[in-house]
Amino acid sequence: MKKLIMILIDGLGNHVSDKLGYLKALEEDGKAVKFTLMSELPSLSRPLYETILTGKTPIQSGIVNNKISRLSKEESIFSLLKEKGMTTAAVAYHWIHELYNGPFDMMRDIEVQDLNKNINYGRFYWDDVYPDSHLFSLANKLIMDKNPNFLLLHTMNIDDVGHKFGGLSKEYENKTYELGFYLSYFIPQWRDKGYEIIVTSDHGMNENGNHGGYSKLEREVPLWILRDNYKYCENTRFKQTDIKKLCCDILEID
Numbered sequence: 001m002k003k004l005i006m007i008l009i010d011g012l013g014n015h016v017s018d019k020l021g022y023l024k025a026l027e028e029d030g031k032a033v034k035f036t037l038m039s040e041l042p043s044l045s046r047p048l049y050e051t052i053l054t055g056k057t058p059i060q061s062g063i064v065n066n067k068i069s070r071l072s073k074e075e076s077i078f079s080l081l082k083e084k085g086m087t088t089a090a091v092a093y094h095w096i097h098e099l100y101n102g103p104f105d106m107m108r109d110i111e112v113q114d115l116n117k118n119i120n121y122g123r124f125y126w127d128d129v130y131p132d133s134h135l136f137s138l139a140n141k142l143i144m145d146k147n148p149n150f151l152l153l154h155t156m157n158i159d160d161v162g163h164k165f166g167g168l169s170k171e172y173e174n175k176t177y178e179l180g181f182y183l184s185y186f187i188p189q190w191r192d193k194g195y196e197i198i199v200t201s202d203h204g205m206n207e208n209g210n211h212g213g214y215s216k217l218e219r220e221v222p223l224w225i226l227r228d229n230y231k232y233c234e235n236t237r238f239k240q241t242d243i244k245k246l247c248c249d250i251l252e253i254d
Ligand SMILES: [Zn+2]
Pocket: 011, 045, 159, 160, 163, 211
């Protein structure tokens, strides 16, 4: 059975994607292919988590701002896989829990293990400065212990630094380099365990440290597909609404 990890880097604009040299090395070695997408609108996190995981635009899903903290009404990658008897996992911001598992209680839901939930195994955080480094280790532990068919790893530090210093700041750029280390440390081990991997972002970051609008800095995001035998040529035009279908294709489910 196929297995997939989606690494969702919150707030990583395409304009700093060239700082991720390890991914570029994979591209040059024919082991990854990169695409550039324009995020759906508004270019805000919660609406775009829903877009990426369900294939619906914010207008279609009704999740049009960050304050709408209800369960998703759409079929998500998580609900689809659960229906097919496959196992799901997430190491993600608590908004992901709210969208797919229900109301988030910080006294209870920091760790989730429940095969009746859309996300079977979860580690959820609510502080934007919770270190990305620890998220990679938590994800690795779930991969080793639970071997899920699908795992979402969702980082927040780049978005956080972008808000504080701006999307053209050295701090934002340096946070991206920092993440690059963790990608290069963990991805080879996860590939060895038989995981396909995609890396993408929800939205970018403008020079004033914000996003939500339709400028290129706010909307343009990268998508890497790491596969030995990918069938997508570099000319393929991907939209953010295609990512769910891409995951289903990689997992070989309808
Ligand atoms: Zn943000």
